[in-house]
Amino acid sequence: xxxxxxxxxxxxxxxxxxxxxxxxxxxxxxxxxxxxxxxxxxxxxxxxxxxxxxxxxxxxxxxxxxxxxxxxxxxxxxxxxxxxxxxxxxxxxxxxxxxxxxxxxxxxxxxxxxxxxxxxxxxxxxxxxxxxxxxxxxxxxxxxxxxxxxxxxxxxxxxxxxxxxxxxxxxxxxxxxxxxxxxxxxxxxxxxxxxxxxxxxxxxxxxxxxxxxxxxxxxxxxxxxxxxxxxxxxxxxxxxxxxxxxxxxxxxxxxxxxxxxxxxxxxxxxxxxxxxxxxxxxxxxxxxxxxxxxxxxxxxxxxxxxxxxxxxxxxxxxxxxxxxxxxxxxxxxxxxxxxxxxxxxxxxxxxxxxxxxxxxxxxxxxxxxxxxxxxxxxxxxxxxxxxxxxxxxxxxxxxxxxxxxxxxxxxxxxxxxxxxxxxxxxxxxxxxxxxxxxxxxxxxxxxxxxxxxxxxxxxxxxxxxxxxxxxxxxxxxxxxxxxxxxxxxxxxxxxxxxxxxxxxxxxxxxx
Ligand code: HEM
Ligand SMILES: *[C@@H]1O[C@H](CO)[C@@H](O)[C@H](O)[C@H]1NC(C)=O
Ligand SMILES: *[C@@H]1O[C@H](CO)[C@@H](O)[C@H](O)[C@H]1NC(C)=O
Ligand SMILES: *[C@@H]1O[C@H](CO)[C@@H](O)[C@H](O)[C@H]1NC(C)=O
Numbered sequence: 001x002x003x004x005x006x007x008x009x010x011x012x013x014x015x016x017x018x019x020x021x022x023x024x025x026x027x028x029x030x031x032x033x034x035x036x037x038x039x040x041x042x043x044x045x046x047x048x049x050x051x052x053x054x055x056x057x058x059x060x061x062x063x064x065x066x067x068x069x070x071x072x073x074x075x076x077x078x079x080x081x082x083x084x085x086x087x088x089x090x091x092x093x094x095x096x097x098x099x100x101x102x103x104x105x106x107x108x109x110x111x112x113x114x115x116x117x118x119x120x121x122x123x124x125x126x127x128x129x130x131x132x133x134x135x136x137x138x139x140x141x142x143x144x145x146x147x148x149x150x151x152x153x154x155x156x157x158x159x160x161x162x163x164x165x166x167x168x169x170x171x172x173x174x175x176x177x178x179x180x181x182x183x184x185x186x187x188x189x190x191x192x193x194x195x196x197x198x199x200x201x202x203x204x205x206x207x208x209x210x211x212x213x214x215x216x217x218x219x220x221x222x223x224x225x226x227x228x229x230x231x232x233x234x235x236x237x238x239x240x241x242x243x244x245x246x247x248x249x250x251x252x253x254x255x256x257x258x259x260x261x262x263x264x265x266x267x268x269x270x271x272x273x274x275x276x277x278x279x280x281x282x283x284x285x286x287x288x289x290x291x292x293x294x295x296x297x298x299x300x301x302x303x304x305x306x307x308x309x310x311x312x313x314x315x316x317x318x319x320x321x322x323x324x325x326x327x328x329x330x331x332x333x334x335x336x337x338x339x340x341x342x343x344x345x346x347x348x349x350x351x352x353x354x355x356x357x358x359x360x361x362x363x364x365x366x367x368x369x370x371x372x373x374x375x376x377x378x379x380x381x382x383x384x385x386x387x388x389x390x391x392x393x394x395x396x397x398x399x400x401x402x403x404x405x406x407x408x409x410x411x412x413x414x415x416x417x418x419x420x421x422x423x424x425x426x427x428x429x430x431x432x433x434x435x436x437x438x439x440x441x442x443x444x445x446x447x448x449x450x451x452x453x454x455x456x457x458x459x460x461x462x463x464x465x466x467x468x469x470x471x472x473x474x475x476x477x478x479x480x481x482x483x484x485x486x487x488x489x490x491x492x493x494x495x496x497x498x499x500x501x502x503x504x505x506x507x508x509x510x511x
Contacts, residue, residue: 053098053402058090063093075494100399156204168200204287208270376445391453
């Protein structure tokens with residue numbers, strides 16, 4: 001505690017010192033910039049590429065740093081878009097971030113000009129959590145990264161085709177069993193969705209599933225959650241902005257290092273177990289096993305190959321990318337359905353009339369439009385990765401006619417795109433029917449982002465969302481616990497993942 005306090009005070013002092021230095025430095029460069037800006041306006045009056053991207057006024061010292069410290073960042077960035085447009089910039093010291101808040105503009109940058117914006121910004125703390133940039137999600141664009149992503153993508157497609165459907169069905173039935181045991185008492189579904197989503201991934205990755213009470217599962221999720229939460233904390237992000245602070249004791253950062261090494265130990269134990277062949281369930285070809293077989297660089301005569309570190313970080317990518325997102329989405333679905341119970345009745349009636357008594361399969365998708373509309377509407381209102389992951393311009397380029405210099409950080413504001421009033425009628429209302437009456441187009445929906453960095457688990461996620469929801473709504477009715485409980489809050493808590501606040505629900509089995 002003492003050390004923590006001392007280092008806190010020291011950190012604040014350093015921060016103050018930095019502000020002073022930055023202030024002096026900035027005053028000089030502001031003068032210079034004013035002059036240059038002026039000169040440019042005179043020489044190139046009308047060319048759109050010379051216009052500055054609009055954005056909120058920036059403070060001399062902090063730039064627009066305060067804008068990033070808002071409690072619900074996706075909401076705040078979306079409010080700024082209403083004022084400054086679907087493309088605006090935020091400044092930090094000498095770097096610039098560009099926020100894109102419309103689906104057309106996001107498509108232009110990430111899909112049409114994918115090779116210009118496929119990079120990731122480098123950061124000290126990102127390197128710490130990604131084993132030095134070896135993960136797919138945080139690794140920068142390079143030949144090695146392309147190979148890594150391509151191999152994992154084809155491995156995922158292979159396991160999707162071979163076993164994903166039955167793996168999800170099995171987890172959905174297991175979830176059903178757990179929910180039946182609650183016997184209509186008000187419960188917090190906190191862990192059950194996480195366990196179901198995580199079991200799908202661990203079965204794919206190393207042919208293993210866990211019980212909710214398993215100490216190993218708790219340990220794994222404990223440390224993954226902790227890493228995601230700590231990584232977003234200001235004490236840790238300060239390390240990226242102020243390198244000097246890295247020399248000081250910083251207890252949250254030490255915790256982060258400890259959790260990262262715990263995570264690595266757990267995953268290593270699994271991967272070693274697989275190597276020796278005890279762990280794998282034979283009928284499910286473990287994806288990581290397949291990846292390891294790709295280690296031999298036969299076709300590539302160059303030195304490109306996937307190392308054990310790549311396989312290890314792939315497991316982390318899939319666990320982090322595939323668990324919290326899916327679980328948070330299921331949470332949101334239940335929360336919205338409590339606000340509009342008639343929607344679950346419509347889905348239930350559709351399931352009964354189309355399927356009669358059997359359980360749904362993914363290929364029934366086209367015959368279940370109401371269910372699909374529900375899935376789309378929840379993805380629209382609560383894209384669970386609301387700001388995707390920051391991209392980096394890897395060369396000079398342009399977006400919407402504005403010049404974007406190399407190394408600009410691009411934030412795809414998916415949440416903003418899904419609340420754009422020029423595209424969606426009543427953007428803030430939960431109305432699955434907008435997808436049924438032809439009023440809303442799926443094209444404007446970008447929950448998985450797009451282009452070179454499109455969510456790697458998109459097809460896994462889509463099958464999970466569809467099947468889990470179908471199984472849940474076929475077997476159960478979700479009921480609000482009654483007068484003395486408020487309906488669930490729909491604002492949520494935004495970290496990397498947009499989560500619902502805890503709420504309780506009664507789960508009543510259908511006749
Ligand atoms: C509702 C479910 C999900 C949503 C809404 C979602 C959304 C996203 C988004 C928005 C990104 C960032 C794309 C960008 O940087 O532009 C992303 C990246 C990623 N997701 Fe998902 N995701 C979901 C489920 C999954 C699942 C189930 C997996 C794994 C099986 C997964 C694995 C990944 C990986 C590995 C990346 C990094 C891709 C890269 O940087 O190249 N996600 N996801
Ligand atoms: C400012 O930019 C230069 C190069 O563009 C970089 O080396 C330096 O670290 C940056 N300073 C800060 C405080 O980000
Ligand atoms: C990119 O744009 C900058 C101006 O911001 C310019 O100085 C630089 O030469 C350009 N680089 C290339 C490769 O065109
Ligand atoms: C799901 O909701 C519960 C509250 O009902 C909460 O405790 C839990 O953290 C949520 N899980 C996710 C992944 O958002």
